Amino acid sequence: VQAQVIDKGIPTAGLLAHVMVAKFADHLPLYRQEKIFGRAGLAVPRSTLAQWVGQTGVQLQPLVDALREAVLAQQVVHADETPVQMLAPGQKKTHRAYVWAYCTTPFAALKAVVYDFSPSRAGEHARNFLGSWNGKLVCDDFAGYKAGFEKGMTEIGCMAHARRKFFDLHVANKSQLAEQALHSIGGLYEVERQARDMSDEDRWRIRQEKAAPLAKALHEWMLTQRDLVPNGSATAQTLDYSLKRWVALTRYLDDGAVPIDNNPVENQIRPWALGRSNWLFAGSLRSGKRAAAIMSLIQSARMNGHDPYAYLKDVLTRLPTQQASEIELLLPHQWVSG
Secondary structure, eight states: OOSSSTTTOOOOHHHHHHHHHHHTSSSSHHHHHHHHHTTEEEOOHHHHHHHHHHHHHHHHHHHHHHHHHHHHHSSSEEEEEEEEEEEHHHHHHHHEEEEEEOOOOOEEEEOOOEEESSOOOOOOHHHHHHHHHSSEEEEOSSSGHHHHOOOOOOEEOHEEEEHHHHHHHHHOOOOOOOOHHHHHHHHHHHHHHHHHTOHHHHHHIIIIIIIIHHHHHHHHEEEEEHHHOOTSSSSHHHHHHHHHHHHHGGGGGGTTTTOOOOOOOHHHHHHHHHHHHHHSSSSHHHHHHHHHHHHHHHHHHHTTTTOOHHHHHHHHGGGOOOOGGGGGSSSTOOOOOO
C-alpha cells in the first residue's frame, strides 16, 4: 500500500491538494466545501476537513522550514505584515493577529515567499523569524524591524510609500507641491522601467547615471520647500516622512540587486486580504501557523509558474517516502512534475 500523508487516512494526495487549494488559493472556507461535497453525495464534515488541513500543514512544515532557509540565504529580502482576526483561546471573541510575509526580490533568481503567523505585531516576531540574518531588508517604516537594523541588518526604504504620501496630499487639496514631487518621483520610476531587465551591475550603472542626480535634486528641492511650510501642516508632515527616511529610501541607488520599493511583497500579502474576507478568522494560533505554511507553498508555486493543485498533489504524493536529505527537491523553485 502506498504511503499516505495522513497515515491510515482516507484522503488521497489529490483530495488533500484539492481541499488545500480550494481553501487557500480559491478562498473557499471549509463550511462551503462541506456543502459542495454534500451536493456530490459525499458526507465530509467541516471538522474532518479541518483535521485534514491541520495534519497536512504539519506534514508540509519541513518543506516550509527549508523554504525559509532558502529565502534567508538571499542578501535582499522584502518584508510586510497584515492583520488577521484570530479567535482568542477559550473565548468567542477574536483579537488581531498578524501574518508576516518575507519574499525574494524581482531581481533574484529565487522566487519564493514565506508567511509567518504570529499573535501580535510585536517586533520580536520579525526578529525570531529573521534570526541572525543581516542582509538588506526592504520594508515600510514599522518600528518592529528597528532592533534588527541596530544589530546589522540594513534598512531599505519603500519609495512607493513616500510617493503615496504625496499622492494623498494631492488628492486632498490639489497641492502643486505634491504634484511636483510626484513628477520627480515618477522620473525615478522611469529609470526603474528602463533598468528592469538589466543585470544588477548594469542596473546599478544606469541608476548612478540617471537616477542619482534626480534623487539629489529632489532631496534638495524638498529641503527648500520644507523651510517654506509651517510645522504641523499636512504638507510639512508629508515632506518630513521622506526627509527623515531619505537615507533608507535612496539606498537602492547603490546596489543593483535592491528594488526601489516594497510593492512585490505587498502583492504577496494580497491573498491574505482576500482570504480573511472569506475565512473570517483563524481558529487558533496553531491553525494560523498551519495556514501560513500551506499558503507559503501555494504562493511560492504560483511565483514559479506552477499550477498549485498539480504541485501540491505531487508533493503530497512523494512526501511520505521522500528522504529528508532530498526534501529540497520538493520546494516550488526546484520542483519538477513527477
